[in-house]
Amino acid sequence: MATHTGGLSTLRTGPSYEVSVRNLIRSFGPKGVLNGVDLDIAPGEFVALLGPSGCGKSTLLRALAGLDGDVRGSGVVKVPEQVSVVFQDSRLLPWDTVLGNVTLGLRDHDADARGRRALAEVGLAGREKAWPHELSGGEQQRVALARSLVREPKLLLADEPFGALDALTRLKMHALLKDLVAAHRPAVLLVTHDVDEAITLADRVVVLQGGRVALERKAGTAVDHSALRGELLEALGVHSAA
Numbered sequence: 001m002a003t004h005t006g007g008l009s010t011l012r013t014g015p016s017y018e019v020s021v022r023n024l025i026r027s028f029g030p031k032g033v034l035n036g037v038d039l040d041i042a043p044g045e046f047v048a049l050l051g052p053s054g055c056g057k058s059t060l061l062r063a064l065a066g067l068d069g070d071v072r073g074s075g076v077v078k079v080p081e082q083v084s085v086v087f088q089d090s091r092l093l094p095w096d097t098v099l100g101n102v103t104l105g106l107r108d109h110d111a112d113a114r115g116r117r118a119l120a121e122v123g124l125a126g127r128e129k130a131w132p133h134e135l136s137g138g139e140q141q142r143v144a145l146a147r148s149l150v151r152e153p154k155l156l157l158a159d160e161p162f163g164a165l166d167a168l169t170r171l172k173m174h175a176l177l178k179d180l181v182a183a184h185r186p187a188v189l190l191v192t193h194d195v196d197e198a199i200t201l202a203d204r205v206v207v208l209q210g211g212r213v214a215l216e217r218k219a220g221t222a223v224d225h226s227a228l229r230g231e232l233l234e235a236l237g238v239h240s241a242a
């Protein structure tokens with residue numbers, strides 16, 4: 001699914017990066033959206049992408065996924081071959097079972113066994129034969145995660161995957177995603193509007209603004225959550241009294 005530029009990647013970036021973006025520019029008609037984005041993601045690193053609505057977060061994610069066509073020469077210097085994408089809606093095929101959705105397109109002889117294992121990992125063992133409409137929104141997102149991870153991606157791209165879920169389900173999904181990422185170790189780029197979600201889940205938080213990376217901060221358990229929260233909210237133009 002992802003597209004490659006080859007060649008330049010070894011000149012511009014160390015082999016230690018899974019993803020390298022240099023001076024990525026994207027516009028729709030005369031409107032510039034991405035005006036020179038630089039971003040590297042190391043193997044197994046979890047990066048959260050924050051930014052005001054319309055600043056180009058999804059555009060960047062789609063460029064990395066190769067969803068908007070050929071990205072050669074556009075600034076995506078390096079992306080791995082195995083990329084999986086999870087969106088806000090699960091995008092399950094309504095006419096196939098849960099297991100069928102997870103294994104869709106897999107040709108290996110052990111696809112079913114792998115699909116069952118992936119479903120067990122997301123807490124849906126026993127639901128293989130269910131239809132998507134029989135599942136809750138949270139369960140459908142679990143299936144979407146299983147479908148992504150069964151392909152053992154080197155890069156997991158997630159575009160507000162929990163944005164449509166209630167607060168409690170969202171917290172449960174955070175814990176699940178943390179466990180899945182710890183087990184599979186893909187590099188992750190998570191687009192989110194939720195500053196706390198970004199700080200809790202990611203190793204690094206990147207703020208996109210004016211079509212460029214405006215701020216990058218280390219996140220994770222070792223950092224002062226509330227100080228980082230304040231700094232990020234300020235960068236996003238939200239002035240909180242807290």
Ligand SMILES: Nc1ncnc2c1ncn2[C@@H]1O[C@H](COP(=O)(O)OP(=O)(O)OP(=O)(O)O)[C@@H](O)[C@H]1O
Binds near residue numbers: 028033052053055060
């Ligand atoms: N296919 C397209 N054609 C024309 N304009 C587009 C297209 N896709 C995105 N845009 C425009 O590019 C800008 C960035 O959109 P994008 O979806 O990347 O922003 P975003 O940061 O993900 O926003 P949000 O947080 O609201 O989801 C927006 O102004 C949008 O209208």
